Amino acid sequence: NAGVTQTPKFQVLKTGQSMTLQCAQDMNHEYMSWYRQDPGMGLRLIHYSVGAGITDQGEVPNGYNVSRSTTEDFPLRLLSAAPSQTSVYFCASSPGIGRYEQYFGPGTRLTVT
Amino acid sequence: LAKTTQPISMDSYEGQEVNITCSHNNIATNDYITWYQQFPSQGPRFIIQGYKTKVTNEVASLFIPADRKSSTLSLPRVSLSDTAVYYCLVGYNNNDMRFGAGTRLTVKP
Numbered sequence: 001n002a003g004v005t006q007t008p009k010f011q012v013l014k015t016g017q018s019m020t021l022q023c024a025q026d027m028n029h030e031y032m033s034w035y036r037q038d039p040g041m042g043l044r045l046i047h048y049s050v051g052a053g054i055t056d057q058g059e060v061p062n063g064y065n066v067s068r069s070t071t072e073d074f075p076l077r078l079l080s081a082a083p084s085q086t087s088v089y090f091c092a093s094s095p096g097i098g099r100y101e102q103y104f105g106p107g108t109r110l111t112v113t
Numbered sequence: 114l115a116k117t118t119q120p121i122s123m124d125s126y127e128g129q130e131v132n133i134t135c136s137h138n139n140i141a142t143n144d145y146i147t148w149y150q151q152f153p154s155q156g157p158r159f160i161i162q163g164y165k166t167k168v169t170n171e172v173a174s175l176f177i178p179a180d181r182k183s184s185t186l187s188l189p190r191v192s193l194s195d196t197a198v199y200y201c202l203v204g205y206n207n208n209d210m211r212f213g214a215g216t217r218l219t220v221k222p
Contacts, residue, residue: 004156033210040121042200042214043157059211090156097204099145099164104156 001026004105006091012111013081021076021108023091031094032074033102036060036087043090049074050097081112117203119213126221131188133216135201138182144204146177146184151198151215160199161186188218196220 007022025032033048045058049068063085065077074093078085089108094100118136125131137146145164149157161168163175163184174187188195198215 035212040214042212044212045210048210059209092156097210099162101147101159101162102149102157102202104158107154107156 003027004091004093004103006089006105006108008108009106010109012113013078014113015081015083017081019078019081021078021089021091021110023074023076023105024072025074025091025093025103026072027093027095027103028071029093029095029103030071031097031100031102032068033058033092034064034066034074034076035090035092036085037090037107038087046076046089078110083112086110086112117201117211117213119199119201119216121214122217122219124219124221125191127192128190131191131195131218131220133186133188133199133201133218134183135186135203135213136183137201137203137211140181140203146175146181147202148173148175148184148186149200149202149212151200157200191218191220193220193222 004025030051034046035043037043044060047066049055052071055066091105092102094102147162148160150160151157161173161175165177168175176185198217200215201213204210
């Protein structure tokens with residue numbers, strides 16, 4: 001199993017550009033989530049999904065969109081990139097919420113200039 | 114307001130026991146407490162999870178008092194390779210998962 005994969009590993013965007021961060025898992029997990037990690041602030045939940053076709057907002061959803069058309073994939077879209085979105089983004093999956101271990105991808109380092 | 118609080122940093126020496134405490138005053142009744150370890154340029158990795166009292170696995174122990182408003186991760190006999198950032202994760206209102214800001218543990222020889 002590859003586990004949780006994320007692409008790209010690094011990305012530089014100009015302000016106003018849009019892009020999609022890809023996340024895929026091959027463990028048949030129902031729950032998937034996106035976090036951003038900023039220095040001194042830990043990981044903050046952006047969006048999550050409890051199954052295909054179901055998504056919801058986390059702590060910091062503004063400026064991001066998600067969709068979940070399949071169990072395996074959970075892309076994160078930046079609609080109009082801003083310098084405040086410079087961060088490291090992690091995707092995670094787990095069999096469920098709360099009492100389940102989350103498996104994290106290797107992260108995408110995004111810089112917006 | 115849901116908030117998970119832990120110390121910013123800790124230092125220790127090889128062979129010592131390290132205890133890292135996390136405060137989570139508003140934890141929901143049915144939520145678990147989970148601890149993760151993170152090395153530079155990697156995603157967090159699961160260490161241990163618990164609901165109440167004490168949980169032990171091959172790498173750590175987790176102590177949770179009866180009121181569940183805090184939890185303590187205990188790492189026995191740390192080595193240099195345990196130098197990392199440790200995060201506690203608590204679920205608030207089921208889906209609102211909140212990480213602490215992380216505790217940077219430095220183990221010295």
